[in-house]
Amino acid sequence: MEKIDLLILWHWGTVEPDNKSRGASGGKKEASSMHLSGTTTMLGLVGTPVEHSKSPAMYNHCFAKYGLDWAYLAFDVTQEQTGAAVQAIRTLNMRGANVTMPCKSAVIPYLDRLSPEAQAIGAVNVIVNDGGVLTGYNTDGMGYTQNLRRSGVEVKGKKIVLLGGGGAASAIAGQAALEGAAEITVFNRQDEFWPRVEQTLENIRKAAPECSLSLHDLDDGRDLYKTIRRCDILSNATRVGMAPDVERSVITDRSCFRPELVVTDVVYAPPETKLLQDARAAGCKTCDGLGMLLCQGAEAFRLYSGLEMPIEEIKELLYT
Numbered sequence: 001m002e003k004i005d006l007l008i009l010w011h012w013g014t015v016e017p018d019n020k021s022r023g024a025s026g027g028k029k030e031a032s033s034m035h036l037s038g039t040t041t042m043l044g045l046v047g048t049p050v051e052h053s054k055s056p057a058m059y060n061h062c063f064a065k066y067g068l069d070w071a072y073l074a075f076d077v078t079q080e081q082t083g084a085a086v087q088a089i090r091t092l093n094m095r096g097a098n099v100t101m102p103c104k105s106a107v108i109p110y111l112d113r114l115s116p117e118a119q120a121i122g123a124v125n126v127i128v129n130d131g132g133v134l135t136g137y138n139t140d141g142m143g144y145t146q147n148l149r150r151s152g153v154e155v156k157g158k159k160i161v162l163l164g165g166g167g168a169a170s171a172i173a174g175q176a177a178l179e180g181a182a183e184i185t186v187f188n189r190q191d192e193f194w195p196r197v198e199q200t201l202e203n204i205r206k207a208a209p210e211c212s213l214s215l216h217d218l219d220d221g222r223d224l225y226k227t228i229r230r231c232d233i234l235s236n237a238t239r240v241g242m243a244p245d246v247e248r249s250v251i252t253d254r255s256c257f258r259p260e261l262v263v264t265d266v267v268y269a270p271p272e273t274k275l276l277q278d279a280r281a282a283g284c285k286t287c288d289g290l291g292m293l294l295c296q297g298a299e300a301f302r303l304y305s306g307l308e309m310p311i312e313e314i315k316e317l318l319y320t
Helices: 055-066 079-091 116-121 140-150 167-178 194-207 221-228 274-281 289-305 311-319
Strands: 004-011 029-036 041-047 070-076 096-099 126-130 133-137 159-163 183-188 212-217 233-236 262-265 285-287
Touching: 041 055, 055 070, 055 289, 055 311, 079 096, 079 126, 079 133, 096 289, 116 133, 116 140, 116 167, 116 194, 126 289, 140 167, 140 262, 140 289, 159 167, 159 221, 167 183, 167 194, 183 194, 183 221, 194 212, 212 221, 262 274, 262 289, 274 285, 289 311
Parallel strands: 041 070, 041 096, 159 183, 159 233, 183 212, 233 262, 262 285
Antiparallel strands: 004 029, 096 126, 126 133
């Protein structure tokens, strides 16, 4: 069958609004060609907004690298349109889709199966279509544990302090618990979301009963620093330190840092947050948010294809 050459240009300086904060070049372009045919399999991103996403560039590069007759597009989908979007995956026999806000929980009623981590936290960011059976996964937490693993750190048996109670924190807590973390202490402010965080932790307890999970007030500094001093891994899952507020850190008492402590951050702009700078200066091993972002994408690619994403290559192409 005749194929059409489609040239895709990635303009690096305008892919995301925060590129300026990363110091990205405004004029550099890279091109990759892909072939579309009558048998091309489609994948996509659903949610809103999606125009800033680098997922199409990332996945299409991987498809071309492995010679897959697949193509990836971004689809702007509101929460109210979620059901129709999932039906489109079935109707068009798509291989699957990544799911972003506000659709991560809204997709669940329309799926056939959920993975253990997606079931535990009530959120899906990857849908895989296996012969018409749609399974929802959450690779955000997988990205966290895999990023640690790439630095020689396993969560099994570890005591983890997790700052924040939002979606990223839930994914991290769920996956770490399922992978055998001994203790996860979540610190969140006692705001209107507190009951939701309590319910999420209760769901995770049911999925991973051997892990001790507890919720504490982030504004109780004495409790916070006492707990950090006896933990193995400190993970920031809040937005504190994200550009443009790059001089802020959720940890103000740096005496809690010590060489045997591992410190991670979900924030990836800037590449090294003030939290990670302070921790590294104290001799801690650190893992940045970009590594987690890339690893969760790699986990999704593995679920779709069974293949390994070239993480360092993607990092060079899209994030430097």
